Amino acid sequence: MKIAIIGAGISGLSVGCYLQMNGFETEIYEKNIHPGGLCASWKRGDFTFDGCLQWVMGSDSGSPFYGLWNELIDMPSVEFVNHDVRMDIELAVNSDRHGNKVFHLYTNINRLESYMLDIAPEDALLIKGFIGVMRTMKHYEMPPMLDNIPELQPLRKKMAMITYLPLVWQYLKWKNQTNLTFARKLSNPFLKEAFELLYDGDEQKLLILTMPLSVFDKKSAGYPIGGSMKFISHIATRYGSLGGSIHYNSPVKRIITNGSAVRGVLLENGTEAHADLVISAADWHYTVFEALEGKFVNQKILELAKNTKPKVYPSVFMVLLGVNKTYKEQPHLIKFPVESPALSPDGTEYRRMELHFYHYDPALAPKDKTIIAASLYTNNSEYWINLRAGDYDQYIKSKTQFAELILDQLDKKIPGLRQSVEVMDVVTPATYHRYTNNWMGSVQGWMPGKDILAASPVDMTLPGLSGFYFCGHWTVPGGGLPPSLKSSRDLAQRICLKNKKRFRIR
DSSP states (O other): EEEEEEBBBBHHHHHHHHHTTTTTTEEEEOOOOOOOOSSEEEEEEEEESSSSSSSSSSSSSSHHHHHHHHHSGGGGGEEEEEEEEEEEOSSSOOOTTTTTTEEEESSSSSHHHHHHHHHHGGGHHHHHHHHHHHHEEEEEEESSSOOOGGGOHHHHHHGGGGGHHHHHHHHHHTTTTTTHHHHOOOOOOOOOOHTTTTTTOOOOOHHHHHHHHHHTTTTTTTTEEEEEEHHHHHHHHHHTTTTTTESSSSOEEEEEEOOOOOOEEETTTTTEEEEEEEESSOOOOIIIIITTOOOEEEEHHHHHHHHHHHOOOOOEEEEEEESSOOOOOSSSSSEEEEEEEEEESSSSSSEEEEEETTOGGGGGTTTTTTTEEEEEEEEEEHHHHHHHOHHHHHHHHHHHHHHHHHHHHHHHSSHHHHHHHHEEEEEEEHHHHHHOOOGGOOOOOOOOOOSSTTSSSSSSSSOBBBBEEEEGGSSTTTTTTTHHHHHHHHHHHHHEEEEEOOEEEE
């Protein structure tokens, strides 16, 4: 059986590997000249800028994802860095009882508990409850790794879920708690402000924070030295070794259908590639409304396409700097208030910024130099996408002027920074959209809803179309690398089951 896969990101490469392992013939069609998709990094002079990875769930055996990654990559050969602090949050007003204005989100749960109790002994009950969620999570597979295919769930696996009752109890207790509702309960002003600013004033479910922290605690969420391109290259190499074929610089214009069945893909250059199955590991909206011309939809799909906010993750405006200093004294990730609000051309006003120092990865910059990345998230990605399409010169002018404004703010925060800059690159939502086709330039697909364990709003299949499947971060709310890997593995199992093959790993 011949299978065409659209996209050589984490999902496309992963599902390709698993299908090759099980005797299927696959070919991947990738629009760019490199693999990776959203998991991307690129060279600018002597510097390598990274647009994706900060950590990988499953970097060590404390997470079940380690076993999944190890099916595709020789994980012991990958060097990971584990940070003691997930991020530093500089407060705008309050300071703790020792006069410090920076809140440290430690990755060790015991250390985080002691630190928070020292700051706010009056909030001990709330702090212990918050830490207790993570202590419970530590004892379970997060997320539960039970196969998502009912036919592959033997009774013993289903019964094993009974052991998750303590976790279910914690989930029910905390599922509606957000950083802001939790902050309102706190008495200590420093801790209250720290939780309010966890997401720069936005509101998110606290469980979205506690789940990764429970994995950080087990040192199973490290950063891979070399960044995104190095990490994705391991999977691309494995795919090739299994006999898979990647066609680079081969964007898919249309998925060929004959009535209600797929017949292959049509490339932008006019080449037709026939296949028995087509898997899209690409963007959901592009696949449904461009590659398939909106022919296989229902009311649910039309409703999803009509309203993106707040269902889709925001995009990002990034200012990336290659500098001639290491800045080792700086935390690797800090969120801080700016002296005066920075107004983006897209209408977003920024009173806080996120700054990432990559001084812990010597592979990205020459000796005694490093990379710094400022990230500003926006829900107004259409501005940048439409501006680039309609007035390219104005687009370049607007993004450059705003990047200079950001650099001015950073120079006030870190005096002398501007003089240390050797290379600057600017990424906008239009960059993400152009490079990956991701709808609205989104960096992670669907946001989790009120119920963060709810199923994806989209299925692996489309109504009225046979021989077609989705996999990737658009099939899992929250997105990210590990869920993309898991969805790809699940799909390969489903295809094996449908073709009466025993799923195997080799």
